[in-house]
Amino acid sequence: SGPGMPGAYDRPYWLPEIAAPLELPPGRTTWTDIRYRQSGPIGFLSFSFPGGAMSTTHCRRLLAAWRYALTRPTSVLVLGGARDFFSNGIHLNVIEAAGDPAGESWSNLNAMDDLVEAVLRTTDRLVVSALGGNAAAGGVMLALAADEVWCRTGSVLNPHYRNMGLYGSEFWTYSLPRRVGAETAERLTTEALPVSSATAERIGLVDRLVPVAAQEFAPEVERLAAELAADPDLPRRITAKATSRHADELARPLAEYRRAELARMRAAFFDPEAPYHALRSAFVRKLPTGSARPLVSGEAR
Known part of the structure; x- marks a missing residue:
């Protein structure tokens, strides 16, 4: 049938999706939301998901890309992108x-x-999270899984889950206190206030502020990564990192952090009366929360 004939447009016609390779050959330009490139001893794994939300599929694809990056001969691996958001954690719209x-x-x-754990368990090279924009909830914890966090000035971090009525996971009970101390970690996750890059x-x-305009962030990160890769102290740092991770594993395995966090999250996910469901629905639909409310300090999370 043709235009104007019965049945011409009564069903959608889909174009096939052709996955772009992680590393593009010279001269090829195409859109892809995950890309890997290498510059000498430095690997750059960039990702760019609309709104910073990461669905199950996004996470699995990025994990596959991470595993690919680990097969490459690099001493520094940079994770991040240059668009508005680094990551805001799980994809509430898809959910x-x-x-x-x-x-x-x-x-x-x-x-x-799974993705955050893979980053935490990478001990054969130095990992840098490069935040060209904002991050929140599990996205902040993904960044904290790296050895160093570089953040563009002007970015805002929300290292908490409270506005969705959740306890949180992504190994935050390991990564956050390790960086800021138990008291500050408790305050950040219960007060649920935004944190500027300077305060971070x-x-x-955050380990390093990158005071450049958004369009200059990627080249500046590349320059800084080259300095890091050329540092004579880098091999010692990588060895020390592996030793520290082994000691932490003996003290309390990552699997135990994950088990404890997921037990709290499972209770919220599978309880139909938990505030999370109404808060999520209101967030997605841009509606008032009504009777649903985030947790307040002192309540069980």
Whole structure:
């Protein structure tokens, strides 16, 4: 049938999706939301997801890309992108649209945890998180899994889950106190206030501020990464990192942090009366929360 004839446009016609390779050959330009490139001893794994939200599929694809990056001969691996958001954690819109939002929440969180754990367990090279924009919730914890966090000035971090009525996961109970101390970690996750890049550096959440315009962030990160890779002290730092991770594992395995966090999250996901469901729905639909409310300090999380 043709235009104007019955049945011409009564069903959608889909174009096939052709996955772009992680490393593009010379001369090829195409859109892709995950890309890997290498410059000497430095690997750059960039990702760019709209709004910073990471669905189950996004997390699994980025994990596959991470594993690919680990096969490359580098001493420094930079994770990040240059668009507005680094990551805001699990994808609430995809979860809300799912036939089983509780089940999709669980799948998404476990995929996010798999990714964060892979970064934490990378001990054969130095890992840098490069935040060209904002990050929140599990996205902040993904960044903190790296050895160094570089943040463009003007970015804002929200290292908490409270506005969705959640305890949180992504190994935050390991990574956050390790950086800022137990008292500050408790305050950040219960007060649920935004943290400027300057404050983040002051309290140890961020290691380096990058004071450039957004369009200059990627080249400046590349320059700084080259300096890091050329540092004669880098091999010692990598060895010390591996030793420290081994000691931490003996003290309390990452699996135990994950088990404890997920037990709290599972209870919220699969309880239909938990505030998370109404808060998530209101957030996605840009509606008032009504009777749903975030937790307040002192309540069980």
